Amino acid sequence: MRPLHPPAPDAPRRVPFPAGLYLILDPAVAGFRLHPPAPDAPRRVPFPALVELVKPALATGVRLFQLRMKTPHAGEFYDLAAQVCALVRAGGGTFIVNDRVDVAQAVGADGVHLGQEDLPLADARKIMGPDKLIGISTHNLKQAVEAEGGGADYIGFGPIFPTSTKEHPDPVVGLAGLREVRAKVRLPIVAIGGITTKDVREVVAAGAHCVAVISAVLAAPDPGKAMAELVKEIEDTV
Numbered sequence: 001m002r003p004l005h006p007p008a009p010d011a012p013r014r015v016p017f018p019a020g021l022y023l024i025l026d027p028a029v030a031g032f033r034l035h036p037p038a039p040d041a042p043r044r045v046p047f048p049a050l051v052e053l054v055k056p057a058l059a060t061g062v063r064l065f066q067l068r069m070k071t072p073h074a075g076e077f078y079d080l081a082a083q084v085c086a087l088v089r090a091g092g093g094t095f096i097v098n099d100r101v102d103v104a105q106a107v108g109a110d111g112v113h114l115g116q117e118d119l120p121l122a123d124a125r126k127i128m129g130p131d132k133l134i135g136i137s138t139h140n141l142k143q144a145v146e147a148e149g150g151g152a153d154y155i156g157f158g159p160i161f162p163t164s165t166k167e168h169p170d171p172v173v174g175l176a177g178l179r180e181v182r183a184k185v186r187l188p189i190v191a192i193g194g195i196t197t198k199d200v201r202e203v204v205a206a207g208a209h210c211v212a213v214i215s216a217v218l219a220a221p222d223p224g225k226a227m228a229e230l231v232k233e234i235e236d237t238v
């Protein structure tokens, strides 16, 4: 017998995925600005300074946080992720771990964000379960359609503009690329790559559900002010 109320094609999300600013915390980027190391000092990442950004961000209205940490040391990633996760969750935000399903699970994050070279989506889903968010970085329409077909909860799409934050970025997709994906994919799209406050309006108009930034906040002279301006611009636009 058919159910009286079959789920609508756009059934509610398993885990709410708030629109707005998607703030990516990357200690490598924060490290340069917040504590410039002495020229001959070993590069030490200033974890406390990065953690200290979380409360002001929550107070400013940021709801989505991703921790991005390019380190081979899972323990180092875990330590920082556990701190950030506790703060974000206590403030009612959503916390996503970049790349590492094990770290995401270990700290009880809300989700994981996977690149094209990370664990396959289906395997990540087996580990994360149905109720956690899985986002996939995509850089062209084919990858975006595949991520949707594979059961991702949202896609990152970029780089929208040139970026110097990511090593070896994919070719710039531009606003036209974003519009093309928006027309074919129903998932929330997190636009990423070189986005600053002045770009918010056209990025949202081209179909972004969220605007992801790293350097626009972490490399800003005043990260708190930068966050506030971005959040306000997104709120005024949406």
Ligand code: 3NM
Pocket (backbone or CB within 6 Å): 137, 138, 139, 156, 157, 158, 159, 160, 162, 163, 164, 165, 166, 169, 170, 192, 193, 194, 195, 212, 213, 214, 215, 216
């Ligand atoms: N992923 P910024 S671009 C982490 O295209 C990342 O998938 C990208 O940093 C992608 O806001 C990028 O400083 C870097 O440009 C984003």
